[in-house]
Amino acid sequence: MADRPRVFVSRVIPDDGLEAIREVCEMDLWERDLPPPRDELLRRVAGCDGVLTLLTDRVDDEFLDAAGKKLRVVSNYAVGFDNIDVAACARRGIPVGNTPGVLTDTTADLAWALLMAAARRLPEGDRYVRAGNWKTWGPLLLLGPDVHGATIGIVGFGRIGQAVARRAQGFGMEILYHDVQELPRDVTEPFGATFLPLEDLLARSDFVSLHVNLSEVTRHLINAETLSWMKPTAVLVNTSRGPVVDQRALADALRNGVIWAAGLDVTDPEPIPMDDPLVGLDNCLIVPHIASASPATRGKMAAMAAANLLAGVRGEPLPTQVPPPA
Ligand code: DGY
Numbered sequence: 001m002a003d004r005p006r007v008f009v010s011r012v013i014p015d016d017g018l019e020a021i022r023e024v025c026e027m028d029l030w031e032r033d034l035p036p037p038r039d040e041l042l043r044r045v046a047g048c049d050g051v052l053t054l055l056t057d058r059v060d061d062e063f064l065d066a067a068g069k070k071l072r073v074v075s076n077y078a079v080g081f082d083n084i085d086v087a088a089c090a091r092r093g094i095p096v097g098n099t100p101g102v103l104t105d106t107t108a109d110l111a112w113a114l115l116m117a118a119a120r121r122l123p124e125g126d127r128y129v130r131a132g133n134w135k136t137w138g139p140l141l142l143l144g145p146d147v148h149g150a151t152i153g154i155v156g157f158g159r160i161g162q163a164v165a166r167r168a169q170g171f172g173m174e175i176l177y178h179d180v181q182e183l184p185r186d187v188t189e190p191f192g193a194t195f196l197p198l199e200d201l202l203a204r205s206d207f208v209s210l211h212v213n214l215s216e217v218t219r220h221l222i223n224a225e226t227l228s229w230m231k232p233t234a235v236l237v238n239t240s241r242g243p244v245v246d247q248r249a250l251a252d253a254l255r256n257g258v259i260w261a262a263g264l265d266v267t268d269p270e271p272i273p274m275d276d277p278l279v280g281l282d283n284c285l286i287v288p289h290i291a292s293a294s295p296a297t298r299g300k301m302a303a304m305a306a307a308n309l310l311a312g313v314r315g316e317p318l319p320t321q322v323p324p325p326a
Contacts, residue, residue, distance in 0.1 A: 005049035005313035006070075010036055010057050013077055014295070017052075017302030024310055025050070042066035050313040052077060052305055056270075059084040064092055073312020077305040078292075079103055081322050082214040082241060090324035097308025097318040101159065102300035103292035108163030110291040111209050111239045114263030115152075118235050118285045119207070120144045121261075145206060145233055145260070148172050153205030155221070156212035156240065157183055157193065164209050165191040176201045202229040207237065214241035224249040227258050234259045239291045242268030251277035254284055265291045 007025045009018070021027050028044055030036045035056040036044060045051050045067040053059055055078045064071065074089055075097040089096050117123060121144045128134060128142065148171045154161045157177040165175050168191075175193040177183075182195040198221075202208060208230065212218045222236065223246040230236070236259055238245055247268055253259050261283040267276070270289055278284045292298065308318045 006047060007050040007052065007309060007313065008044045008048045009052040010041065010044075011054050011077075013052070013305065014299045014302040016299040017077075017304075017306035020303070020306040021052070021309060025313065045071075049073075050075065050309045052309050053083070054078065055080060055083045057083060059089070059096075061085065061088050064088060064094065072315065073097065073309060073318065075305045075309040075312060075318075076322075077301055080213065080241060084322075086322055087325045095312055095318050096322040096324075097305065097312065097320055098322050099301040099304045100320055102304060103297050104159045104163050106294045106297040107160050107239055107291040108167060110265060110287075110293075111160070111164050111211075111237055112167045114237045114239065114265060114285060114287070115207055115209065115235060116147060118237065118261040118263035118283075119147050123285050124282055145235070147207070150174075150206035151176060151204055152207045152209065153178065153196075153201040154193070155179075155198070155201070155208065155210050157188070158211060160239070161209070161211035162187070162191065164211065165193055173207075176205060198226065199229050202226060202234075203231070205234060206231065207235050209237040210240045210244055212240050212244060214243055219243050220246040220249075222246065222250065224252065227253040230259045232257055232260060236262040237264075238262070239265040242266040242270060247276065247278060251281065251284075254278070254281050261285070265289055 004026045007021060008028045010030050012031055041057060047068055047070060049070050050073045052075045059074055071094055073095055074084060076084060079098050079100045081096060081098050084096055086096050121142045125142050151174040152168045154164055154177045157179045168175050175191050176196050177193045178196055178198045178201045221244050227249055250262060254262060263285045265287050266289050267286065272279060272286060304320060308320060311318045
């Protein structure tokens, strides 16, 4: 018993992961709905061999100091890892795991749902009906742009961006993409996707969907200036990370008709404060960071995060390790 690795798991995840961890480790599981407060988190990770974190836990030098010298792995229950100082982990020889691949289609489904719902004004329509305002069929009631046949601009053409492109193909859309560089033709040709500089992509797209990692380069990639390049009829969808969009600039753009609507799965901060200007805007649809939230996908993420954690505490290579910075 004494030899079992000690791990801290910072929230209840599906059993697909917890059972495997329980079999092998002495697991300290944070069972409350809200994340552990910082001081509690730092206390709980002290002396652990491994930690399974969520995107709500900041893993930095302070965290790693608190965990101490025994720590052998940080396994993040997410594909994104902007909550983790990967360089700080690398300096201490601690591998970081994430959960790529398994959530690609589920996330693309939600991006598509936001795109459709924001375009066709589903939340507004639902509120209209429930408020008792539906008196008759109206020729001008709740008009919104067609999705089929429109042009979509995908910013970040990785796994999830490509999965969104696949959905766009089904709607007969023209597909534009932007990434740090033009991708090989064998990646883009199946989608008939055309590379464009960001400014041109934003100017030509009826729908813009964001699929970039959060980094110092992508923070506020969508700001007052880049929003001004978009069409006044355009819809912006963000399922990446909240800080990729300058939220004040977005609220101004939505209020002043610079763009037409937005669908957000992520905000800055999360949760979005109820007095944030976006909350009061009818043309802004916001859901609480649920892009990967299907039981099947969350189960696969749990199994993957557990596999990374267990490999790490055994000193084996992680099945899916975040590449340490060069
Ligand atoms: C991720 O995995 O990074 C998502 O934001 C949550 O599933």
